[in-house]
Amino acid sequence: MSSISRTEGLYFPTKIPSLKDALGASLCAAMLFGLASCASTPQTAVPPPPPPKPVVQEPVNPYLIKATNRLTPPHTAGRKLVRVALLAPFSSDNPAIRNEAQTLQSAAELALFEHGDASMLLIPKDSGDTPESARDAAVDAMRSGADFILGPLFASGVTAIAPYARANDVPMFSFSTDTSEAGRDIYVLTFLPEDEARQIVRYAAEQGVKRLVVLAPEGRYGDRVAAAARETAASAGLEFMGDERYDPRSTSMTSALEVAKRVAGRVSGGNASRQTAVLIPERGAMLRAIVQTLGQSGASSRQVRYLGTGLWNDPDILNDSRMIGAWFVTPDVAARSAFEQRFSQAYQRKPTRLAGMGYDATAMLARMTREGSKSGASARAIEAQDGFIGVDGLFRFRSHVVERGMAVNEVVARGSKVVQVAPKTFQK
Structure with missing residues (x-):
């Protein structure tokens, strides 16, 4: 039971609730408060992770070659080496061309003997008669660790090899008269x-x-x-x-x-x-x-x-x-004569007209890269304005193409005579 007291217009219960009832009411109030709190405070959603960035594949240069099989003879183990590949048509169907290739190799060996040291390694490679065989020879040479390339003889081979030489920073000294590929890393060393x-x-x-x-x-x-x-x-x-x-x-x-x-x-x-x-x-x-x-x-x-x-x-x-x-x-007749005598004495045969190219290229690199210093044969050194004295006299590279100092001869009875000697220095 409860009674209602009325005082000054206010009505309120006069019964005092029991402890059980009070606790129950408090618990309900707390639950209601909790529910109200949950209803009034929204939960913050965790954003999804950003999508992974697409992987950009760098284009692969098809001309890059890894030196997977550096040629190192047992007696040179542990020594700094400069490897020079000679690309020539040793297997040509033409006997005259085969002879030219063999003579180029002999001339390069003579230059290495006269001007090189134990740090230079000459690597002959058969470039054959086709652009494909020349390319294969160049790739094989680069896998063998070639730092420089001498050759090839034919213009088609130069065109096939040039992209590989440039991509791998391997300077090439072409023996072809074609100058269309002359430029970065490609030098033309012949008679133009x-x-x-x-x-x-x-x-x-x-x-x-x-x-x-x-x-x-x-x-x-x-x-x-x-x-x-x-x-x-x-x-x-x-x-x-x-x-x-x-x-x-x-x-x-x-x-x-x-x-x-x-x-x-x-x-x-x-x-x-x-x-x-x-x-x-x-x-x-x-x-x-x-x-x-x-x-x-x-x-x-x-x-x-x-x-x-x-x-x-x-x-x-x-x-x-x-x-x-x-x-x-x-070319300078006196310089050529001295080379022919040394060559004939070493190999018991006469050198071809182009043999001097193999000698000059090898001798130049041998002098620049002594003790295995490849950096000595920099573009600046190769393109020196004063040039070099070679088998056929004075020569230098202008815009990567050879320039030679030549003699002028006049035909006379039973031969010829020099009417203007070959220069010993270039005019600037």
Whole structure:
């Protein structure tokens, strides 16, 4: 029971609740408060982890080669080595090319013996006759740890190898006359028709020649000679009368002889003897037939000046009386003679014309990398403005292409004589 008290308009119970009832009420109140708290405080959601960043794969350079099998002979273990690979067509189907390859190797070995030390290792590799075989030889050489490459001989091989040489920072000294790949890490060390044409035309201008005609074979070789002659004539103040071309594949020489007659008609009848020159970058029987036709058609060596390249340095040509008075360029004869004597004494055979390239490239690197110091053969050292004295005289690299200091010779009775010696230093 409970009673209700009424006081001043307020109503409230007068019964006092028991302890059990109080605890129950308190517990319910606490539960209600807890529920109210849960309802009024929202839970914070944990954000999901960000998606993983996509892995960017760096492009793989297909030309990079790992040196997985560095060639190290047992007696050189623990020693710093400079490995130089010689790429040459040792297995060529052409006997003359095989002989060239073997002679290049012999010349390189001679240079290593005369200028190198025990830290340089020469690694011959067969480049074969195809671009594919040249590429395979270069890759094999790089796996063997090659620091430098000498060769190959053919332009197609140079094109196939060049990307590998550049990707792996392996300087290559090409023996091909193709200069299209010359540039970073690719050097051209050979005898270039442009170089010879420039030097003989420049000499002719200095000696009073006023006009120039080029009589050359069709094809890339003739194109290069004609372009260099035209450029040099312009800079030297010569009148360039054009270039006449013939088909060198004609077995009967009909094309060349017809062109020779046409050239003779253009240059004969000049007022001053030998003020007109005819540059003929040819060799052998073809050259002699052209000269004979020129003479018979009114343009003999008494009336015009014949100009030639190093292809003329042949006893059969130099003993032809119709060539007397002609000028042609050759490498430094004295330097070459000394090399040929040493080579013949070492190998009991005569070196080929190109053998000096193998010798010069090896000797240059051997002097630069003594005691295994590869860094000595830096681009700056290789491209030194003063150049080097090699088997064929003075040479240097300009824009990665060889420039040679050559001698000028005049054909005389029973041979030739030097009329301008090869320079010993380059003009800056």
